[in-house]
Amino acid sequence: MARTPAPTALWPAPHASGAVDATVHVPGSKSVTNRALVLASLASEPGWLRRPLRSRDTLLMADALRAMGIEIEEGVGPDGTGEAWRVLPAGLRGPATVDVGNAGTVMRFLPPVATLADGPVHFDGDPRSHERPLHGVIDALRALGARIDDDGRGALPLTVHGVGALDGGPVEVDASSSSQFVSALLLSGPRFNQGVEVRHTGSTLPSLPHIQMTVDMLRAVGAQVDTPESGGEPGVWRVTPGALLGRDLTVEPDLSNAQPFLAAALVTGGRVVVPDWPARTTQPGDRLREIFTEMGGSCRLTDYGLEFTGSGAVHGIDVDLGDVGELTPGIAAVAALADSPSTLRGVAHLRLHETDRLAALTKEINELGGDVTETADGLRIRPRPLHGGVFHTYEDHRMATAGAVIGLAVEGVRIENVATTAKTLPDFPDLWTAMLGAA
Structure with missing residues (x-):
């Protein structure tokens, strides 16, 4: 089981007052x-x-x-x-x-x-x-x-x-x-x-x-x-x-680190543009185009980059993430806000990542009122109305960004140790608030 760390500074996750409309320059991979x-x-x-x-x-x-x-x-x-x-x-x-x-x-x-x-x-x-x-x-x-x-x-x-x-x-x-x-x-x-x-x-x-x-x-x-x-x-x-x-x-933009920003468009029914999204890449994050489209969005790849638009509805998904396990925390956060259940499969190896991500996601989403259960190789997520509270990160950058996504739709979410995002996404809090400021 993931261990709850000692309390550190809490970051109030910004709540979206409307649809996001922003261009986000994502740092390199x-x-x-x-x-x-x-x-x-x-x-x-x-x-x-x-x-x-x-x-x-x-x-x-x-x-x-x-x-x-x-x-x-x-x-x-x-x-x-x-x-x-x-x-x-x-x-x-x-x-x-x-x-x-x-x-x-x-x-x-x-x-x-x-x-x-x-x-x-x-x-x-x-x-x-x-x-x-x-x-x-x-x-x-x-x-x-x-x-x-x-x-x-x-x-x-x-x-x-x-x-x-x-x-x-x-x-x-x-x-x-x-x-x-x-x-x-x-x-x-x-x-x-x-x-x-x-x-x-x-x-x-x-x-x-x-x-x-x-x-x-x-x-x-x-x-x-x-x-x-x-x-x-x-x-x-x-x-x-x-x-x-x-x-x-x-170096290409880090497409996995683009995930929370695309999720923001999906969750708020808004629009986010990520410049320089490559037309061909081996980065696992490129699968977000397919996954988030199935969950209710639409995307358009242009010479400038990727334009992703939410429809105002978020749907559950049954998906094997074995090849793209690092996307699981962000997808789980979106799934907790969906209108139907989700099953995330093929990611038993996430128990050995920065933290036991399956245990950590289950615990943190459930403590906000969610209904997440671990399976042998993933998560089963049944959406429920969520409430505010502390979202622990376990010194895991992708847990922090997952909590921020939930905070867009749920007032009163506070992220413990958001600074852990500096592991791969420096200045995340500033990028996040700037995105919302452009709405």
């Missing part, structure tokens, strides 16, 4: 930013990262890579416009200490990088990070020849004893609890002497779009990757050893 930082650090030449996300998770990633000898310069792009980071790859070194915070991408993507360092790299983070599964990466790296000290926990804290190289080759991993186990090995695979062949052995594999994002970004920097989708063996990904190219990459 965390998933793309952190993958790009890893790949640029492993490249054979400098690269540029334009419009990177500056949030707790991405700054933790940048600082961790700097600790291992990578130079990351923050400034403007090569054409003198827009924020950009220049990544200057160098020989990875230890000893180093890495603070992962509670960032899954940092705690899982960087131990394979650390095997390439010349010296030990120690990893630790927030108390919750010690509870999140890491065994898939640890066991796989050991099978590939790495020495890792974790006192048998299969979790943080741990030390990777880098020797400047890793043989690599074939390895089996059960990624049922996180697709990041696969992405972690693929990202560093080109630098392993034999590359890497990752064979998933589990019965389920959540968040496949994130693996496809990893594959696409590897190919964009010159890596050769064979996948099940490209005619390879089912459940097997192969990366050939070779040099990675430095690139000039522009």
